[in-house]
Amino acid sequence: xxxxxxxxxxxxxxxxxxxxxxxxxxxxxxxxxxxxxxxxxxxxxxxxxxxxxxxxxxxxxxxxxxxxxxxxxxxxxxxxxxxxxxxxxxxxxxxxxxxxxxxxxxxx
Numbered sequence: 001x002x003x004x005x006x007x008x009x010x011x012x013x014x015x016x017x018x019x020x021x022x023x024x025x026x027x028x029x030x031x032x033x034x035x036x037x038x039x040x041x042x043x044x045x046x047x048x049x050x051x052x053x054x055x056x057x058x059x060x061x062x063x064x065x066x067x068x069x070x071x072x073x074x075x076x077x078x079x080x081x082x083x084x085x086x087x088x089x090x091x092x093x094x095x096x097x098x099x100x101x102x103x104x105x106x107x108x
Contacts, residue, residue: 016040020047021054 020042024031037047056064065073 012042012046016042017050021050024051025054 020036020040024036024047027036033048033051034044037044052061052064053067055061057066057068059066
C-alpha cells in the first residue's frame with residue numbers, strides 16, 4: 001500500500017505503480033530493482049516496498065501482512081477510535097446525570 005502525503009495525494013500515480021509491478025512480475029529473470037526503478041523514475045526503495053507488498057498479497061511472503069489485512073486493520077482502528085470517543089461521551093453524560101440525580105435526592 002503506497003504512502004499518502006498530508007495533502008492526500010500519492011507521490012506516484014497508481015497507474016505507474018501497477019505498470020512497474022506488471023513489468024517486474026513478467027520479467028524473467030527478475031530484473032535488478034535499481035535498474036527497473038530508474039527507467040520510469042521511481043525511487044528504488046519505493047519500488048522495493050511495492051514488490052515486497054505485492055509478494056505478500058500473492059502469498060509469497062510470510063513476514064508482511066497482505067494489503068487486505070492492512071486495510072482491515074485501518075478500518076478497525078478507525079472504528080475503535082470512534083467507539084472510544086462515543087464511550088467517553090456516554091461516561092461524561094452518565095456522570096452528569098448521576099450528579100443531577102444525587103442533588104435532587106439530597107433536597108427531598
